[in-house]
Amino acid sequence: MAQESWYVRNTTNRSLAISDLSKCPFIDAGKRIDLLRYHTKVEIDRSTALPELINRGWLSLNKTNATPTTPAVKIPEENDVTDLEARLDTLDLFDLSDVTNTSYSGQGSKALVVRPDETGIVFSDVSGSGGAENLNELTDVEITGPVVNRSRLLYDSGSGLWINGTSDETITSISATGSTSATTGVYFFDTSGGNITYTIPNASATNATDRMRFFKTTSDVNTVTITTSGGSQDIGSATTAVINKPDEGFSIISNTTKWEIIQSSRSAAREISVSNQGGGDFSTIAAAISFANDLSPSSTNPVSIEVSPGVYTEANPLIIPEHVQLIAEGEVIVKPDTDTSAIIQVGVSSVIDGVVVEGASGTGGIGFEFTGNGSDTTASVIRNCEATDCERGFVSNSGVLNKVILWKDCRTVASSSTPMDAGFTATGGSRASAEGCVAVGNPSTGGMTDGFRTEDDDSFMRGIACSARFCTNGVYIIEGSQTDFLLDLQTAPTGRE
Numbered sequence: 001m002a003q004e005s006w007y008v009r010n011t012t013n014r015s016l017a018i019s020d021l022s023k024c025p026f027i028d029a030g031k032r033i034d035l036l037r038y039h040t041k042v043e044i045d046r047s048t049a050l051p052e053l054i055n056r057g058w059l060s061l062n063k064t065n066a067t068p069t070t071p072a073v074k075i076p077e078e079n080d081v082t083d084l085e086a087r088l089d090t091l092d093l094f095d096l097s098d099v100t101n102t103s104y105s106g107q108g109s110k111a112l113v114v115r116p117d118e119t120g121i122v123f124s125d126v127s128g129s130g131g132a133e134n135l136n137e138l139t140d141v142e143i144t145g146p147v148v149n150r151s152r153l154l155y156d157s158g159s160g161l162w163i164n165g166t167s168d169e170t171i172t173s174i175s176a177t178g179s180t181s182a183t184t185g186v187y188f189f190d191t192s193g194g195n196i197t198y199t200i201p202n203a204s205a206t207n208a209t210d211r212m213r214f215f216k217t218t219s220d221v222n223t224v225t226i227t228t229s230g231g232s233q234d235i236g237s238a239t240t241a242v243i244n245k246p247d248e249g250f251s252i253i254s255n256t257t258k259w260e261i262i263q264s265s266r267s268a269a270r271e272i273s274v275s276n277q278g279g280g281d282f283s284t285i286a287a288a289i290s291f292a293n294d295l296s297p298s299s300t301n302p303v304s305i306e307v308s309p310g311v312y313t314e315a316n317p318l319i320i321p322e323h324v325q326l327i328a329e330g331e332v333i334v335k336p337d338t339d340t341s342a343i344i345q346v347g348v349s350s351v352i353d354g355v356v357v358e359g360a361s362g363t364g365g366i367g368f369e370f371t372g373n374g375s376d377t378t379a380s381v382i383r384n385c386e387a388t389d390c391e392r393g394f395v396s397n398s399g400v401l402n403k404v405i406l407w408k409d410c411r412t413v414a415s416s417s418t419p420m421d422a423g424f425t426a427t428g429g430s431r432a433s434a435e436g437c438v439a440v441g442n443p444s445t446g447g448m449t450d451g452f453r454t455e456d457d458d459s460f461m462r463g464i465a466c467s468a469r470f471c472t473n474g475v476y477i478i479e480g481s482q483t484d485f486l487l488d489l490q491t492a493p494t495g496r497e
Helices: 041-046 049-055 084-090 285-294
Strands: 005-010 032-034 059-064 110-114 121-125 152-156 161-165 171-174 185-189 196-200 211-216 224-228 240-243 248-254 259-264 270-274 303-307 310-314 318-320 324-336 342-346 351-358 366-370 380-383 386-388 392-396 404-408 411-413 420-426 431-435 438-440 448-454 460-464 467-469 471-477 482-486
Touching: 049 059, 185 196, 211 224, 211 240, 240 248, 270 285, 285 303, 285 310, 285 318, 285 324, 318 324, 324 342, 342 351, 351 366, 366 380, 366 386, 392 411, 411 420, 420 431, 420 438, 420 460, 438 448, 448 460, 448 467
Parallel strands: 171 185, 185 211, 196 224, 270 303, 303 324, 310 324, 318 342, 324 351, 342 366, 351 380, 351 386, 366 392, 380 404, 386 411, 392 420, 404 431, 411 438, 420 448, 431 460, 438 467, 448 471, 460 482
Antiparallel strands: 005 032, 005 059, 110 121, 110 152, 152 161, 211 248, 224 240, 248 259, 467 471
């Protein structure tokens, strides 16, 4: 029998990750992966990020050689009221072989916890002391009334029976920064009034295996930040955990020394939308960048600004902060207020994808300028972008040897009567890499002086599969600078290397 596969294909022009299927690798544009190589069907069915990406049209799912399965049993929702007997039957507790023993030894105070949001029924430690009789058969269980999710079977020494107890999860609504002394419960956050920071107790031996769940419920650009008392204990792999989007959240469990994240539906990056046609978080790119700065973006809290199609005239330069992505969701053209400075400036550890800039044609005008600003040394990437009718299209001007810009599949075009000075430039002792980039002059108006230029001591540019057309010089190297162009550099008949 052929092996079953669940293929998802990335239908966008950028890499995507499925945030709550963490074992899956990033899916490159146009590529596909088999989900069943990384996760079980149960794990995939529980994903909330996957259907969202499919509904947006960013991923497509194709199941091949799928085998028929029996209908899944519907587990009651959190607020359903059902008899525990029915719940146990739903969970297929026909005998004690259906119970997972997770440290029950007949000593101390124990509880049988019904967890329909997980797989099966497990023993769990509860507060208190004293011995408990072995739960030998189902005749030792007595149901005394309706219960909700995570109700417990607690041993009653008076009757010698295991009797259902109350749920250990309470629901709390939060609308402002604050704290709690509890180590269990479900917390819903209303961030319509602003960002919220919420402090929880540190994990310890006294609250071992306690669980907490946090969700953002409102549709706004504000965030929820969960931290521990003193701010020094980890939640997962960092001292804070952030929820960026509505209807997302995560669950944690105390392992005595830290809070472990056991389930998360959070997006990898905080997403901000821009549209000058209405419907976005902001109507200008400048306003979105200002808000992104306020979010304190970092390697663990990246921010993505997604711009809807349109022509945006912006106060320039637009300065992209460290750990921020500027992504065009269609044809996005950015024009400057002034044509004598850079339209977009980018520092380290940032990404710009699919943006067209045009009109910085005055003296000192630049389409995209890499400044190297920021503390990180991770290269920034400008990909699938175009600079049209700018004095210089793409410029690396960091002046720092270990800070690099990658231009990938970018174009610089001279379409007006004013010739461009240079398409791609490394200056000021900076480092740049151009892959699959094209510099195109206008043959009827003098075109472009230099397709690719390095200037000033220690400046360096590496080129792979680049081309220059209708340029006076394909590659122009000023004394003291260096280039290393691999594969083919194609110049038009009017150009020279």
